[in-house]
Amino acid sequence: MIRFFDSHAHYDDQRFKNEFPGGTDGALDYSFENNVRAIVNSGSNLETSYNSILLSQKYANVFATVGIHPTDSQYIKKGELETSFLKIEEMAKTEKVVAIGEIGLDYHYDDTVKEVQKYSFEAQLDIAERLNLPVVIHTRDAMGDTLDILDKHKNVRGIFHSFNGSTEIISQYTKRGWYFSYSGPVTYKNATNVKNAARYTDEDRIMIETDAPYLPPVPKRGEINVSAFLRYTCEVIAELREKSLMETAEITFNNSCRAFGIDPSMFM
Numbered sequence: 001m002i003r004f005f006d007s008h009a010h011y012d013d014q015r016f017k018n019e020f021p022g023g024t025d026g027a028l029d030y031s032f033e034n035n036v037r038a039i040v041n042s043g044s045n046l047e048t049s050y051n052s053i054l055l056s057q058k059y060a061n062v063f064a065t066v067g068i069h070p071t072d073s074q075y076i077k078k079g080e081l082e083t084s085f086l087k088i089e090e091m092a093k094t095e096k097v098v099a100i101g102e103i104g105l106d107y108h109y110d111d112t113v114k115e116v117q118k119y120s121f122e123a124q125l126d127i128a129e130r131l132n133l134p135v136v137i138h139t140r141d142a143m144g145d146t147l148d149i150l151d152k153h154k155n156v157r158g159i160f161h162s163f164n165g166s167t168e169i170i171s172q173y174t175k176r177g178w179y180f181s182y183s184g185p186v187t188y189k190n191a192t193n194v195k196n197a198a199r200y201t202d203e204d205r206i207m208i209e210t211d212a213p214y215l216p217p218v219p220k221r222g223e224i225n226v227s228a229f230l231r232y233t234c235e236v237i238a239e240l241r242e243k244s245l246m247e248t249a250e251i252t253f254n255n256s257c258r259a260f261g262i263d264p265s266m267f268m
């Protein structure tokens, strides 16, 4: 039986509550009914990190990451950043928390405060190192600075979420034990760069994700994304790599278990 591992999603997002039939529970049940066997729900601030843990406690097949997204770090009052990191570190010790994330740098918006983002990124890389947890990296319009910071934290390993970087980065970070996760954009017609990267990524390093409710794949663009749609992303990656859908689902499933330190026998 085919099975999918969605390595990155946000089921506590308001869009599920407001727009999906049955809300978050409806979206998860629908995905589980469609061969999704594991989901990592990603935190992006204190509230969503806590929500991720709650979801992981409610559903056997949901795991959590806790962390502060670079853009969210800018909304935390100056004196409260340190306390926030302490809370993240405490939450990270909860059962079923499998990574620190999503963390990184995002220079997309005009109000970007690079110094706050870099400070927050490094503080959380330190947490990951202390707790020996992988990190989930969000990087947008900031790859150079992201890699510079990762170079200063060589003991930290993790996953590049929604990866759209170069094959040189793949080669370099594969040697250092990193993983590369691909999302809906790999199905977009003009996404030459992402398609190349997905083709190039080593068989034991490739993962897939939805980033639900964002980034729906073709042919679901315009809809709220759910893990059940992961199969469309998997299909395109299977084609690019000249493998069957079944094999690709299984390869990415096992890689995700390894990347997050999840015992695959729990899904038998």
Ligand SMILES: [Zn+2]
Pocket (backbone or CB within 6 Å): 008, 009, 010, 042, 102, 211
């Ligand atoms: Zn995300």
